[in-house]
Structures are given as C-alpha cells and as structure tokens.
Amino acid sequence: MNFLNQTAAILWKDILTEYRTKDALTSMLLFGLLVILMFHFAFEPDSLETEKYGPGLLWMTFVFAGILGMNRAFAGERENDSLQGLMLAPVDWGAIFLGKMLANFLFMLVVETIILLSFTLFFNFDLLHRLSWMVTITLLGTLGFASIGTILAAISMNTRMSDVMLPLLLLPVALPAVIGAVQATAAAFTDPPGEALTFWVKFLVVFNIIFVTLPLLLFEYVLEE
Amino acid sequence: MHTDSYTSALRIENVEKWFGQNSALEAVTIEVRRGDFMVLLGRNGAGKSTLLRVMARIVKPNHGQVEICGMDVRRNPEAARRRLGFVAHSSYLYRHLTARENLRFFTRLYGLEDQEQRVQAALKWVGLEASSDRPIVGFSRGMQQRLAIARATLHDPEILLLDEPFSGLDLEAAELLAAWMKRFAASGKTILMATHDLEHGLEGVNRWVFLDKGRIVEELTGAYTVVRDRYKQFLRERKGELS
Amino acid sequence: MTYLFAAYTIIWVVLFLYIFNLSKRQHKFHEQVTRLERLIENRKKS
Amino acid sequence: MKSQNSLAILTFVLMLVALYAIFIYAPTERTMGPIGEVQRIFYFHVSSNWTTFLATFFVFLNSILFLMRGTRELDIRAATAAELGTIFGAFGLISGTIWAKPIWGIWWTWDARLTSFFLLWLILIGYQMLRRVVDSPGQRARLSAVFGILAAVDVPIVYMANRWWRTQHPAPVIAGGAGSGLDRQMALTLCITMVAFTVLYFYLWKLRCELERTGDTVEALQRRLQTQGLEVR
Numbered sequence: 001m002n003f004l005n006q007t008a009a010i011l012w013k014d015i016l017t018e019y020r021t022k023d024a025l026t027s028m029l030l031f032g033l034l035v036i037l038m039f040h041f042a043f044e045p046d047s048l049e050t051e052k053y054g055p056g057l058l059w060m061t062f063v064f065a066g067i068l069g070m071n072r073a074f075a076g077e078r079e080n081d082s083l084q085g086l087m088l089a090p091v092d093w094g095a096i097f098l099g100k101m102l103a104n105f106l107f108m109l110v111v112e113t114i115i116l117l118s119f120t121l122f123f124n125f126d127l128l129h130r131l132s133w134m135v136t137i138t139l140l141g142t143l144g145f146a147s148i149g150t151i152l153a154a155i156s157m158n159t160r161m162s163d164v165m166l167p168l169l170l171l172p173v174a175l176p177a178v179i180g181a182v183q184a185t186a187a188a189f190t191d192p193p194g195e196a197l198t199f200w201v202k203f204l205v206v207f208n209i210i211f212v213t214l215p216l217l218l219f220e221y222v223l224e225e
Numbered sequence: 226m227h228t229d230s231y232t233s234a235l236r237i238e239n240v241e242k243w244f245g246q247n248s249a250l251e252a253v254t255i256e257v258r259r260g261d262f263m264v265l266l267g268r269n270g271a272g273k274s275t276l277l278r279v280m281a282r283i284v285k286p287n288h289g290q291v292e293i294c295g296m297d298v299r300r301n302p303e304a305a306r307r308r309l310g311f312v313a314h315s316s317y318l319y320r321h322l323t324a325r326e327n328l329r330f331f332t333r334l335y336g337l338e339d340q341e342q343r344v345q346a347a348l349k350w351v352g353l354e355a356s357s358d359r360p361i362v363g364f365s366r367g368m369q370q371r372l373a374i375a376r377a378t379l380h381d382p383e384i385l386l387l388d389e390p391f392s393g394l395d396l397e398a399a400e401l402l403a404a405w406m407k408r409f410a411a412s413g414k415t416i417l418m419a420t421h422d423l424e425h426g427l428e429g430v431n432r433w434v435f436l437d438k439g440r441i442v443e444e445l446t447g448a449y450t451v452v453r454d455r456y457k458q459f460l461r462e463r464k465g466e467l468s
Numbered sequence: 469m470t471y472l473f474a475a476y477t478i479i480w481v482v483l484f485l486y487i488f489n490l491s492k493r494q495h496k497f498h499e500q501v502t503r504l505e506r507l508i509e510n511r512k513k514s
Numbered sequence: 515m516k517s518q519n520s521l522a523i524l525t526f527v528l529m530l531v532a533l534y535a536i537f538i539y540a541p542t543e544r545t546m547g548p549i550g551e552v553q554r555i556f557y558f559h560v561s562s563n564w565t566t567f568l569a570t571f572f573v574f575l576n577s578i579l580f581l582m583r584g585t586r587e588l589d590i591r592a593a594t595a596a597e598l599g600t601i602f603g604a605f606g607l608i609s610g611t612i613w614a615k616p617i618w619g620i621w622w623t624w625d626a627r628l629t630s631f632f633l634l635w636l637i638l639i640g641y642q643m644l645r646r647v648v649d650s651p652g653q654r655a656r657l658s659a660v661f662g663i664l665a666a667v668d669v670p671i672v673y674m675a676n677r678w679w680r681t682q683h684p685a686p687v688i689a690g691g692a693g694s695g696l697d698r699q700m701a702l703t704l705c706i707t708m709v710a711f712t713v714l715y716f717y718l719w720k721l722r723c724e725l726e727r728t729g730d731t732v733e734a735l736q737r738r739l740q741t742q743g744l745e746v747r
Binding site: 152159222 | 633636657665672674679
C-alpha cells in the first residue's frame with residue numbers, strides 16, 4: 001500500500017508543478033504543432049496521401065513532442081538537489097520511477113489529445129470513426145514510450161550532453177513501440193479494420209509489460225551513486 | 226512515537242568507498258552512541274559528506290557494514306531512513322510549490338499520519354506561517370534553509386545528519402538551526418555533523434573526529450577551544466598535500 | 469567479381485588495422501607500466 | 515601470455531581453413547548465373563552478423579553480472595564486447611550492402627533483417643557514446659550496464675517487430691540455418707567460417723580486455739606517484 005501512496009505523492013507533486021509552470025505542456029504542444037506544420041510544407045499531402053501517411057505522421061509528432069517532454073522529466077529534480085531529497089525519504093526507489101513515469105505519461109497524453117484533434121482539423125482525419133481503438137492504441141504506445149523515456153532520461157541526466165543523448169538512446173530502443181502503434185493506427189483506419197489491428201495491439205501490450213517492469217527493477221541502479 | 230531500545234545509533238565497520246580509481250573512504254569504523262553529538266572535521270574532499278551519505282544509504286559502500294539503530298541498512302533501507310533527518314547545503318525543495326505544498330508533499334511521501342497538523346506546526350515553528358502560500362522561488366536563502374529544517378523534522382527523526390548545514394545561512398536562520406540542534410541533542414537524540422566552519426552550533430558536542438583522505442585520523446573529546454587549536458594544527462600539518 | 473574482392477579486402481584491412489592498433493596501444497601501456505614501476509622503485513630506495 | 519598465443523594461432527589456422535573453404539571448396543552458386551561467385555560474400559556476411567549477436571549477448575550477460583557483483587572486470591568485459599559488436603556489425607553491414615548490389619541491383623534495401631541489424635548496430639554505438647559522455651567511472655559502469663540490459667532485451671523485439679512488418683530477405687536460405695536450402699558443401703563452409711569468426715571474436719575480446727586492464731594499472735601507478743607528490747610525465 002505504501003508503494004502506491006509514495007507514487008501518488010510524487011505524481012501529485014509533478015502534476016502540481018506542471019499545473020503551476022506549464023513548461024512541459026506548452027513546449028511539447030507548440031513543438032508538436034510545429035512538426036505538423038512542417039509535415040504540411042514538406043509533403044503537401046492530399047487526402048489520399050494523408051490516409052496512407054496519416055498514422056506515420058501522427059506518431060512521428062507524438063515521438064518528437066514526447067522526447068521534448070522526457071528531456072525535462074528530471075529538470076524539477078535537479079534544482080536544489082531534490083532527487084537526493086527523494087532518495088533520502090523512506091521510499092522504494094521504484095516508486096520514484098513510477099511516479100515520474102506516470103507524470104510524463106499523463107503530460108504526453110494531454111499533448112497527444114490536442115495534437116490528435118488538430119490532426120483531424122488540418123488533415124481532415126476521420127477520427128470518430130474508430131475512437132475507441134484510437135484511444136487504446138495511443139494509451140499503449142505512449143505508456144511504453146514514456147516508460148523507456150523516463151529511465152533513459154534519468155540515465156542521460158548524468159551525462160554531459162543530456163539533451164543529445166536522450167533521443168540517441170531512446171529512439172532505437174523505443175522503435176518497436178512506434179512500429180506497433182503506427183501499424184495498429186493504420187489498421188484501425190482501413191475500412192473493415194485490418195485483422196492486423198488486434199495483432200499489433202497485443203504486441204503493444206506485451207511490449208508494455210516488458211518495458212514497464214524492467215525499468216522498475218533497474219531504476220535503483222541508475223540513482224545509486 | 227516509536228521509542229525503541231537501541232544503544233548504538235549509528236555503527237559502521239570498515240567501510241570502503243571508491244569512485245572509480247580514487248578512494249573516498251578507507252576502512253572507516255565509527256560507532257555513534259545514542260545521545261552523542263559528534264562532529265566530523267576535515268578539509269574538503271576528506272570524505273566527510275561521503276560518509277554521511279553512506280550512512281543515509283544514498284551512496285552504496287563498496288565494502289563494510291552500516292547499521293542504524295541496530296538495523297542493517299542494506300536489508301531494510303526504508304526503515305533505517307525513517308529514523309534519519311538529513312539537512313545539507315542544498316534544500317531539496319521544489320521551487321514552484323509553496324512552503325505548505327512542499328511540506329505536505331514530504332508528509333505524504335513519508336506516509337505520516339495527521340499530516341495537516343504536522344505541516345502547520347512545522348511552519349509555525351520556523352516562522353514561515355505568513356508566507357506559507359507563496360511559491361518558494363521568491364524565498365531568501367535563509368527562509369529556504371528554515372523550510373529545509375522544517376522538512377527534516379516532520380517525521381520526528383531519531384538521528385540528525387547535518388552536512389555543512391550552516392554554509393550560506395543568514396544570522397537568523399543560523400541561530401534557529403543552532404537552537405534546534407541544542408534542543409534536539411538535549412532530548413537525548415543523536416546528531417552527526419560534518420563541517421569545516423568552527424563558529425556555529427557547536428555547543429554540546431561531545432566527540433570530535435578528524436578525517437583526512439577518507440580515513441579517520443584522530444578522535445578527541447575535549448572542550449571546544451582545545452579542539453579548535455588542535456584542528457588548526459591538524460590543517461597546518463597537511464598544508465600543501467593533495468586532499 | 470570485383471564486389472567479392474572489395475568485400476573481403478575491406479574486412480581484412482579493417483581487421484588488421486584494429487589488431488595492429490590494439491597491440492600498439494598494449495605495447496605503449498606496457499612500456500609505461502615498466503617505466504612507472506622503475507620510478508616508484510628508486511623513489512622508495514632514495 | 516601463453517594462453518593468448520595459442521588462441522592467436524588457433525584463430526589464424528581456423529581463418530585460413532575458412533578462407534580455403536570459401537574460395538576453393540565451396541561450389542559456385544549456379545542459380546545466379548555468371549555472378550555466382552559473389553555469393554561467397556554470404557559466408558562472411560552471416561558469420562559477422564552471428565558474431566555481432568554473440569557480442570550483444572555478452573554485453574547483456576556481463577551487464578547483469580556487473581549490477582549483481584559490481585567488479586571492474588565485468589564492466590571491462592561488457593564495454594569491450596560492445597566495441598567488438600560495433601566492429602563486427604560494421605563488417606556485417608559492409609558485406610551485406612556489397613553483396614546486395616550485384617544480386618538486387620541496389621546498395622540498401624529496407625528489408626526487415628537488414629534494418630533490424632542496422633538498428634542493433636546503432637544501439638551498440640549509442641552504448642559506446644553513453645560510456646564516453648559519463649565522467650565518473652563508477653557511474654559510467656552502472657549506467658551503461660543498465661542501458662546494456664535494456665537494449666539487449668529490446669533487440670529480439672526489434673527483430674520480431676520488423677519481421678512482422680514485412681520482409682523480402684531470402685529467409686528460407688538463411689533462417690533455415692545451415693540445413694535447409696544449402697547444399698552440403700556450402701553448409702560445411704558456413705559452419706567453418708562461423709566457428710572461425712567465433713574464435714576470432716574471443717581472441718580479440720581477450721586482447722581488448724587485456725588492454726583495458728593494463729590501462730587501469732597505468733592509471734593506478736600514476737595516481738600512486740601523484741599522491742607521493744611526484745611530477746608524472
């Protein structure tokens with residue numbers, strides 16, 4: 001029970017800090033919208049192409065906005081050495097990871113909903129068609145990405161060039177989640193939803209199980225000095 | 226209040242700690258009995274703060290045994306840390322939260338009961354009631370340190386670990402800290418402070434330990450003035466040497 | 469045929485460069501070790 | 515030093531046998547017509563891929579052991595395994611692209627296995643980048659061990675994800691291993707080359723670990739001299 005309270009406390013603290021400063025949300029959102037703009041100018045997709053490339057563009061935007069968010073994941077902890085303050089508390093260090101991870105996960109979801117809506121606006125994506133599938137896929141894809149992103153953010157926080165190191169380490173490792181999410185989204189948007197849809201959703205579930213438990217176990221070695 | 230029976234508050238046996246190739250602590254053995262007020266003196270880099278962090282188990286020693294209130298820190302780090310109050314140079318506080326929110330966060334993190342009363346009492350005691358609902362980003366260094374002291378007392382620790390707490394404090398905060406330390410020691414609890422400033426908060430110290438190059442060089446139990454001269458001589462002997 | 473030749477030469481050249489580099493560094497380190505040990509030795513004596 | 519020399523001789527001999535097998539013993543691939551000769555790259559390509567996987571496995575194994583025991587030796591083994599992984603990975607990629615040009619007419623195909631292998635290579639390079647940007651040795655060992663484990667667990671998933679995505683690779687010939695689709699002599703040649711590469715890998719690994727250890731001793735000696743207040747060139 002204690003583990004959940006501790007995680008909830010850290011999550012509450014991050015949400016409150018974000019609510020007060022809105023640093024992460026604004027930067028991620030702005031960046032996401034800019035990426036959409038870039039896609040428009042880079043590809044000038046007509047309706048046929050958006051159908052085909054829509055899922056890919058969507059998840060590319062999510063990934064880039066997500067990386068921006070992850071880079072700031074431990075910024076709050078670095079001021080005043082607050083991370084050491086957390087480590088000094090009688091807390092299971094896994095709870096620190098879970099609290100931070102869920103906070104990042106939440107921020108990404110908020111940004112993704114807005115980006116998703118703007119996608120329907122700019123590229124007249126027919127979203128409502130498959131809303132329930134879309135929600136599950138986004139939840140699963142973002143959870144795996146946020147989990148790997150959080151532990152790699154904690155790792156690259158100790159390096160000299162942390163904002164370069166994070167994407168370098170995160171993108172290759174999180175690729176299967178992106179592949180799964182893109183394929184699932186594409187399958188969700190074909191008229192009779194492609195039979196690949198359930199397959200890729202199951203793939204994402206397995207991916208999440210592995211890549212939430214593994215970082216939970218490894219996180220204490222990242223904090224330890 | 227969990228007043229259990231333990232005689233040795235802090236016991237570490239031949240603890241070694243290397244950071245890569247250079248050793249920070251070498252075969253350090255100390256026992257701090259309940260009620261002791263021990264001060265670690267030594268130059269920067271002598272291993273004082275590493276020793277404190279090994280005791281609080283945020284640094285894992287390469288070798289050696291660490292026990293807090295008779296409990297092995299490796300087996301149950303959380304129970305051990307519940308008994309420790311740690312005040313260091315940095316305040317561990319969150320700039321964008323208000324004083325009250327900061328304290329509330331830590332009461333929740335520590336899983337304490339009657340959280341609101343504890344937060345209110347702590348704020349009142351360090352005199353930050355008036356500005357308890359403004360983000361602490363606007364606080365002076367002294368006010369932040371007072372809040373950090375309030376934070377360290379929320380869970381009624383048995384043992385107080387202090388790592389250069391007086392550095393950067395204004396007079397008012399320094400006096401508050403010294404007064405609190407005195408009351409803390411008087412109530413039979415244990416204090417271990419690492420410092421190299423010989424002016425503040427040193428009444429009631431009953432054991433002085435000199436550290437150099439990660440090793441305990443000398444221990445004294447004399448009066449403050451005697452110790453101060455010996456410490457100055459200790460530093461002179463090691464002028465030029467690498468720490 | 470040239471592709472076959474190209475593939476194998478590249479791999480073999482890189483392999484030998486790597487091994488050569490390793491042994492050169494090993495030799496340099498070894499030399500340093502002996503020199504430093506001698507330095508410490510006569511420091512102890514004097 | 516004796517065991518190192520015998521390993522060196524063994525590697526040299528096996529390599530010679532492999533080369534003999536590849537160029538003389540193995541028959542030319544008939545189905546590809548005049549450019550059948552180029553198929554001989556296949557032996558080196560598969561062997562270097564195999565060695566890269568072997569190296570990645572050792573990064574994984576030593577990283578876990580390091581987190582459990584924390585000795586510098588395990589850290590050295592993990593780091594050097596990654597370095598060798600990148601080198602053999604490069605061999606695999608080079609031979610793969612050179613081989614693809616004549617038979618598929620293009621240098622690079624985004625085919626599932628090649629892409630996954632390229633990703634594995636990038637991960638190994640990421641691992642080495644991480645080791646270079648962390649300053650404190652203790653932290654460097656621990657952080658790269660954590661990343662080593664995460665990355666190694668990720669590699670098979672990357673392969674599966676890519677494969678289910680779509681694949682053009684002549685899977686039956688390779689995936690089937692030596693047996694299916696390869697005649698006896700070719701299969702034998704492949705085995706010999708794989709064994710030769712594995713032994714080569716272990717030889718280089720031993721050499722590279724030895725180098726790291728000597729480097730550590732030099733550092734330790736320099737530090738001892740420094741603490742005795744001597745000037746060290």
